[in-house]
Amino acid sequence: MKVLMIIPAYNEELNIENTVKKIIKYNKESTNKIDYVIINDGSTDGTKQICEKNNYNVINLIHNLGIGGAVQTGYKYALENNYDVAMQFDGDGQHDENYIDSLVKEIDNGANFVIGSRFIEDLSEFKSSSTRRMGIKILSMLIKICTGKKIYDPTSGFRAADKKVIRLFANHYPTEYPEPESTTELIKRGLKVKEIPVKMHKREFGESSIKPLKSVYYMFSVCLSIIITSISAGGRK
Amino acid sequence: MNINLKLSLIILLILQLVLIINRVKRKKMTMKYASFWILLIIIMSIVVIFPGIVFKLSNIAGFEEASNMIFLLGFFFLFYVSFIITTSISIQNEKIKTLIQEVSLLKESVEKNGKKD
Numbered sequence: 001m002k003v004l005m006i007i008p009a010y011n012e013e014l015n016i017e018n019t020v021k022k023i024i025k026y027n028k029e030s031t032n033k034i035d036y037v038i039i040n041d042g043s044t045d046g047t048k049q050i051c052e053k054n055n056y057n058v059i060n061l062i063h064n065l066g067i068g069g070a071v072q073t074g075y076k077y078a079l080e081n082n083y084d085v086a087m088q089f090d091g092d093g094q095h096d097e098n099y100i101d102s103l104v105k106e107i108d109n110g111a112n113f114v115i116g117s118r119f120i121e122d123l124s125e126f127k128s129s130s131t132r133r134m135g136i137k138i139l140s141m142l143i144k145i146c147t148g149k150k151i152y153d154p155t156s157g158f159r160a161a162d163k164k165v166i167r168l169f170a171n172h173y174p175t176e177y178p179e180p181e182s183t184t185e186l187i188k189r190g191l192k193v194k195e196i197p198v199k200m201h202k203r204e205f206g207e208s209s210i211k212p213l214k215s216v217y218y219m220f221s222v223c224l225s226i227i228i229t230s231i232s233a234g235g236r237k
Numbered sequence: 238m239n240i241n242l243k244l245s246l247i248i249l250l251i252l253q254l255v256l257i258i259n260r261v262k263r264k265k266m267t268m269k270y271a272s273f274w275i276l277l278i279i280i281m282s283i284v285v286i287f288p289g290i291v292f293k294l295s296n297i298a299g300f301e302e303a304s305n306m307i308f309l310l311g312f313f314f315l316f317y318v319s320f321i322i323t324t325s326i327s328i329q330n331e332k333i334k335t336l337i338q339e340v341s342l343l344k345e346s347v348e349k350n351g352k353k354d
Binding site for chain 2: 058059060061062063065069072073076077080175
């Protein structure tokens with residue numbers, strides 16, 4: 001199976017080398033080789049220079065698009081280059097390369113989409129702040145109400161998609177609140193979404209992209225986007 | 238209606254009309270939107286010249302004061318205009334996003350092929 005790792009990176013000059021090293025290390029230890037592509041989302045720091053210096057496989061977006069637009073570029077790249085599996089892997093060091101195989105295996109077993117979850121089993125030392133955890137619980141509950149399926153970690157950015165989902169995401173991927181909304185859409189379309197436990201780390205350097213002041217509006221918007229998606233995608237099964 | 242008020246309102250409307258035509262001439266506004274604003278100016282001119290229409294209409298609609306109707310209509314109109322604008326901004330954002338993605342992907346593949354040669 002041809003596996004592509006999509007690494008969105010916005011101003012990650014301190015983390016990006018470690019992230020790529022993780023994948024190189026994975027490729028050395030594993031029998032299954034995976035490719036990666038860094039989507040440099042118009043970074044204003046040295047991310048671009050570091051990628052070019054090390055000759056990384058990178059796509060430099062000519063303007064900043066935000067996380068949704070950057071990840072979608074990765075799915076477009078996966079579609080163009082005919083990959084069987086596309087995975088999202090954050091460039092900030094949160095995700096653990098030891099779980100790549102478990103995600104790919106689930107796709108192999110027939111799942112269309114696999115989410116690496118922090119909250120299924122107690123593997124993770126990093127669970128983010130209690131307010132954010134509560135936000136995630138609310139989203140999780142709302143998705144359960146709208147789709148009938150429980151997703152424990154709807155905001156996880158560690159996800160794997162099969163060919164069908166790659167095609168879908170390349171065509172349409174939400175820009176603003178991508179993770180919960182896209183997951184809802186997949187479930188509503190009747191695709192097989194699976195969630196497996198993974199370990200996540202604290203960000204190695206730098207600040208996370210969600211600012212606390214905006215979080216109330218964020219919650220309101222995400223909740224609405226889940227409800228609207230579940231209504232509009234319902235008829236298109 | 239006071240003749241001075243009438244005259245100054247008409248002058249204002251003419252100035253606005255000149256402004257719009259100028260914009261179109263300098264390609265700063267497309268005809269699609271210009272026609273919309275010009276239509277509005279025509280309606281406003283009719284109202285300024287024959288204010289009786291407004292009083293009659295507000296009477297029929299049941300407003301106590303004609304000015305209440307004008308304010309309400311103006312509010313609805315502005316609300317609708319900004320609604321249209323947010324819609325068109327969203328559509329444009331989507332188009333720009335696709336453009337940036339496709340250009341970036343193309344650029345990358347061109348540069349990669351260039352290195353091989």
